Amino acid sequence: MPAEHDELTAPIADWYADHARELPWRGADVDPWAVMVSEFMLQQTPVARVIPAFEAWLTRWPSPAALAADSPGEAVRMWGKLGYPRRALRLHAAASEITTSHGGVVPRTVEALRSLPGVGDYTAAAIAVFGYGERAPVVDTNVRRVLHRAVLGAADAGPTTTKADMALCESLLPDRPTEAARLSIALMELGALVCTAASPSCGVCPVSDECAWQLAGRPEYAGPPKRVQRFAGTDRQVRGKLLDVLRAADEPVGKERLDVVWSDDTQRERALAGLLDDGLAQQTTDGRFALPA
DNA sequence: GAAGCGTGGCA
DNA sequence: TTGCCAAGCTT
Known part of the structure; x- marks a missing residue:
């Protein structure tokens, strides 16, 4: 392990051993496919909401080929x-690709994983590391926040993951894959439970005495502004309402069933066109609408 | 590189 | 109430 940050990473790994949550995708019997499903579901979505969906999904589709x-x-x-139902579409597409091009086995390398639909830098690393024990930097919003505070002394990371973030994380990783994986999951867990975005619990943080942000006097966030996405009244809300109708129906629905979910005709038509364009919905030959066959 | 993409809990 | 936030990806 790199000596320069030993005093930071070792206590975090130790903290994780005592404070890790028991989550269904962390069990000893969890295979790479289960890790992959959990990572897709966890993209921008809280753990509590993912748990039941994860269990139901794997019960129904225990392998990529099944999906x-x-x-x-x-x-x-x-x-x-x-939320973000395109993830479901991409997970299905990824499962199809795995089935046809990878013999039904979830790829093991970051590079191969990265080429699957819906798999970006974070998800590829997470599957390789947590599913297979590969050694790679796993950089999500939690890891970035923890490192920007504890190592760089900033109040928070910037709005997007940078090459510098990846390099910093990589520089902290122990040489042995098993230890590297443990540090990565520990950094994520610390960010999720202690070093949180709005009100971090520095009083119980295992590295508060070494935290560069603390030592610097907790300066304010000075990076580029983080845009908050509005939801009420946007196309996203309308798309959600339309898709909710299609999900609930066990057969194609007539347009009148969709027209009642939103009064603004122009926006509703635009949202529906978007769903069709994205492949989240399709029109049957008789003009009705349904989820993609 | 900014913008678009769901949903719901919480302060 | 309203804004912020939650294990990002794609175009």
Whole structure:
């Protein structure tokens, strides 16, 4: 382990051993496919809401081939109200690709994983590291926040992951893959439970005495502004309402069933067109609407 | 590189 | 109430 940050990373790894939550995707019997499903679901979505969806999903589709054998529409339906339903579409597409091009086995390397639909830098690393024990920097919003505070002395990370973030994380990783994986999950857990965004619990933090942000006197955030996305009244809200109708229906629905969910015709039509364009919905030959077959 | 993409809990 | 936030990805 790099000596220069030993005093920071060792206590965090130790802290994790005593404070890790028991989550269904952390069990000893969890395979890479389960890790992959959990990582897709956890993108921008709180743990508490993912847990039941994760269990139901794996019960129904215990392998990539099982999911690939079903329709993308069923994946979207099963996704329920987790949000960002394009993730369901991409998970289905990834499962299909795994089935046809990888012998039904979730790829092991970051590079191969990265080429799958819906898999970016974070998700590829998470599957490789937590699913296979590979050594790679796993950089999510929690890790970035913890490192920017504890190492760089800033109040928070910037709005997007940078190459510098990745390099910093990499520089902290122990040489042994098992220890590197443990540090990564520990950094994420510390960010999720202690070093939180709004009101960190520095009083119980294992590295508060070494934290560069503390030592600097907790300066204010000085990075580029983080835009908060409005939801009420946006196309996203309308898309959600439209898709909710399609998910609940067990057969194609007539347009009148969709027209009642939003009064602004222009916006509603635009949202519906967007869903069709994204492949989240399709029109049947008789003009009705349904989830993709 | 900014913008778009769901949903719901919480302060 | 309203704004902020939650294990990002794609175009």
